[in-house]
Amino acid sequence: MISGTAAIVEATPSNVRAKTQGTVDVLIALSRASGGALSGMVVAQSSYHILSLIGSVLSLFLIPVVV
Structure with missing residues (x-):
């Protein structure tokens, strides 16, 4: 789980990174x-x-979704 959220956060621009991380954590x-x-x-x-x-x-x- 931690590596998945880290990958999502790393892929987002720095100006929306905190909002994205918060949204992912809530979901x-x-x-x-x-x-x-x-x-x-x-x-x-x-x-x-x-x-x-x-x-x-x-x-x-x-x-099939993962592969």
């Missing part, structure tokens, strides 16, 4: 909070097994 924090809340709801309604299956399927969808 990362919101996504972490959302992921924690949603995973808690999935486990509360079903089980860790279902949560791991959902995570596996989502990770398979991300492979």
Whole structure:
């Protein structure tokens, strides 16, 4: 995560670097909070097994995006 945010910040012009870094940090924090809340709801309604299956399927969808 740190190297990803550093790469984004390094790629931005210096006059908007602080704003970009702040925006990226907020978006990362919101996504972490959302992921924690949603995973808690999935486990509360079903089980860790279902949560791991959902995570596996989502990770398979991300492979073409990353590669």
